[in-house]
Amino acid sequence: MTPADSRPIEIIGAFESTYMPSHDRDIFETTEHDVRWREDLALLAQSGVKRLRYPIRWHRIEATPGHFDWSETDEILAHLRAIGMRPIVDLVHHTSYPAWITDGFADDRFPSAYLRYAEAFARRYPDVEEYTLFNEPFSTLFLSGHEAIWPPYRSGLDGFVDLLANVLPAMAQASRLYRELLPNARHVWVDTCEHHTGTDESGRGYAEYANERRFLVIDAFLGRGYDRESILGRELTAVGGERLQGIEPGVVDVLGLDYYAHCQWSFGEGGGSAPSPNPLPLADQIEQYWQRYGVPCMITETNVRGHTTDRATWLKYVLEQCETARDRGVPLEGLCWFPFIDSTDWDSLLYRCEGNVDPVGVYWLDETLTRHGSVMSDSYASAARGVPSSRLPAFEFAEPVATRLRGYLPQMAHWNWQPGPPGNRGHNLPLTTRTMELRVVDAN
Numbered sequence: 001m002t003p004a005d006s007r008p009i010e011i012i013g014a015f016e017s018t019y020m021p022s023h024d025r026d027i028f029e030t031t032e033h034d035v036r037w038r039e040d041l042a043l044l045a046q047s048g049v050k051r052l053r054y055p056i057r058w059h060r061i062e063a064t065p066g067h068f069d070w071s072e073t074d075e076i077l078a079h080l081r082a083i084g085m086r087p088i089v090d091l092v093h094h095t096s097y098p099a100w101i102t103d104g105f106a107d108d109r110f111p112s113a114y115l116r117y118a119e120a121f122a123r124r125y126p127d128v129e130e131y132t133l134f135n136e137p138f139s140t141l142f143l144s145g146h147e148a149i150w151p152p153y154r155s156g157l158d159g160f161v162d163l164l165a166n167v168l169p170a171m172a173q174a175s176r177l178y179r180e181l182l183p184n185a186r187h188v189w190v191d192t193c194e195h196h197t198g199t200d201e202s203g204r205g206y207a208e209y210a211n212e213r214r215f216l217v218i219d220a221f222l223g224r225g226y227d228r229e230s231i232l233g234r235e236l237t238a239v240g241g242e243r244l245q246g247i248e249p250g251v252v253d254v255l256g257l258d259y260y261a262h263c264q265w266s267f268g269e270g271g272g273s274a275p276s277p278n279p280l281p282l283a284d285q286i287e288q289y290w291q292r293y294g295v296p297c298m299i300t301e302t303n304v305r306g307h308t309t310d311r312a313t314w315l316k317y318v319l320e321q322c323e324t325a326r327d328r329g330v331p332l333e334g335l336c337w338f339p340f341i342d343s344t345d346w347d348s349l350l351y352r353c354e355g356n357v358d359p360v361g362v363y364w365l366d367e368t369l370t371r372h373g374s375v376m377s378d379s380y381a382s383a384a385r386g387v388p389s390s391r392l393p394a395f396e397f398a399e400p401v402a403t404r405l406r407g408y409l410p411q412m413a414h415w416n417w418q419p420g421p422p423g424n425r426g427h428n429l430p431l432t433t434r435t436m437e438l439r440v441v442d443a444n
Contacts (some may be wrong), residue, residue: 008323008386012088012336013044013052014301016343019059019096021104021151021351026057026096030344030355032369037076043363043371044340045083053132053300053336054080054087054443056119059098063114068120088130088188091118095150095350097384104151105144105163111170117287118174122181130186132300133174134167136258137190138217141167150348158239165243168221172250175221177250188255189218190300193257193289195280196265203267205231210265215292216244216423240365254291254333257286259318261405275406282321286330296331301338303360304405308374309395309420311360314405315379317412320336320389337380339364339373342426374424395420 019026028034044052054076062068066350080087092114101107118133134140140150145163148155154162175187196212198204212232219226225245227233236244259282261275290297299322304314321337326332329444345353357364362380363371379392394415396403 008388009319009326009332009383010051010334011046011049011380012045012298012300012334014336014338015052015054015341016041016093016339017055017057017090017096018094018350020059020070020098020345020350020353021059021095021099025353026059027344028055028057030340030353030367033341036369036371038079038289039371040341041079041083041085047362047377047381050084051334052080052340053086053090053338055090055096056095056121057096058092059096062098062113062117063064063100065098065100066116068117068178070124073125077385081127085128085438088132089121089125089128090132090135091121091192092133093135094169095144101334105141106152106154106165107166110166112260114167114170115174115177119177119181122178126182126299128182128185130176130188130254131182132188132190132256132418133178134171136191137171137216137221139165139258141217141347149351156239158236161236161239161241161243164217165222165240168217168244172221172223172247175250175252176248187251188254188256188298189221189252190256190258191218192263193259193282193285193299194263195285195288197276197278197280199268202269203272206267206272209386210267218252218293220244220247221250223247224253228248252293255289255295255297256299257289257297258338259285259299260302261304261408275404275407278344279411281324281406281411283324283328286321286332287328288357290325290330296333297325299335301336303338304401305358305360305425306401306438307359307398307420308364308376308426310397310401311376311426312374312379312393313395313397315376315383316389316392316394316415317408319383323389335383360427372426374426375421376424378420379394393418400441 008119016027033040049281062308089418101110101113141163142160144150145154194266196207196210198207208335209231212230216226226236228237264276264279265272265274266276286297302318304310322335339361342365344356347356362377363373382392396417396419397437
């Protein structure tokens with residue numbers, strides 16, 4: 001551990017951009033950020049934020065193989081520089097690859113096309129300070145290769161391994177290339193921050209499996225491979241997992257942790273549920289990852305789907321946990337609420353492209369996509385100015401968030417709760433039965 005750093009946790013901005021290949025639309029377009037980006041960046045600047053995660057839209061930049069149109073990227077990155085904002089550029093966000101890569105992450109063309117694009121970007125923008133080579137490779141390739149939810153719709157552990165073996169070597173090679181092309185820039189690895197528990201013998205065995213699995217992708221990227229004798233290791237070996245053992249190591253400078261309540265599952269004979277009824281404090285999870293990898297950490301995503309008052313209260317919780325981890329000596333570089341404006345269509349995990357507003361942003365969107373402030377944007381701006389979590393309001397959770405997050409209440413027992421002010425609902429409310437589920441098919 002390093003000595004505790006007493007500086008405030010930096011608040012980081014972000015905008016959602018995932019491309020939906022089957023619809024040829026991305027969330028920049030369905031939220032109109034593609035035409036309102038100056039307005040959105042002005043709101044972010046007014047909040048006091050200077051650093052943000054910002055996507056590079058490969059699917060629009062290289063619409064034809066080998067032909068790059070950087071005009072929009074040039075304009076936006078120049079504007080960010082002019083207003084004093086420091087982007088952590090995001091080269092691939094979930095399924096945001098060109099439509100001509102028809103088999104997605106299983107396509108034989110993906111590795112060479114990705115490396116060509118990554119190199120072209122680095123040569124054009126040599127002043128980039130921070131970058132993410134591939135957002136959430138574990139969860140992206142799990143949903144695409146194990147759960148058949150996103151293209152190329154593979155399923156099972158063998159499908160997952162096939163995608164990892166196709167993508168990870170290229171990612172690792174890109175990280176080494178960036179050491180040469182961008183020697184002063186840092187690679188911010190971004191993936192889910194998980195922890196799982198069991199309520200009985202069966203559930204504890206499953207949780208052990210899932211807790212090993214959460215490190216599989218980054219360990220393979222770093223050349224660590226996996227334990228061949230573990231339950232997961234034996235299953236991986238049976239489906240060609242040896243391909244993940246010999247990857248030439250990549251480089252990670254900052255460990256970005258994406259944390260949501262559904263990142264903690266509780267398993268038993270009857271199945272699994274999330275959020276866990278007894279969640280581990282986030283500070284403990286951050287410390288686990290720090291101890292395993294020994295590089296500076298950052299919360300690169302968090303949000304909660306609900307009223308704007310619910311979001312303000314969740315921000316207070318995550319900031320407090322970040323402060324706790326920092327005070328324990330973890331080098332924690334920032335907290336990113338993701339995204340800054342409401343997203344769209346995550347109610348179907350992007351299966352549909354209907355423009356359904358997802359109530360998760362700092363600023364909420366109405367039916368005309370007009371941006372609105374609220375108690376959430378007030379709390380966010382306060383935190384960006386360095387106000388500690390102890391001085392942020394704790395609003396009583398509304399349903400369905402109150403039920404979903406009841407397991408967190410013991411960690412919040414020391415707060416002074418207050419009713420949420422009227423008129424702070426946001427655009428719409430989530431369905432209580434609709435959640436994001438990450439699971440293992442045919443697990444023992």
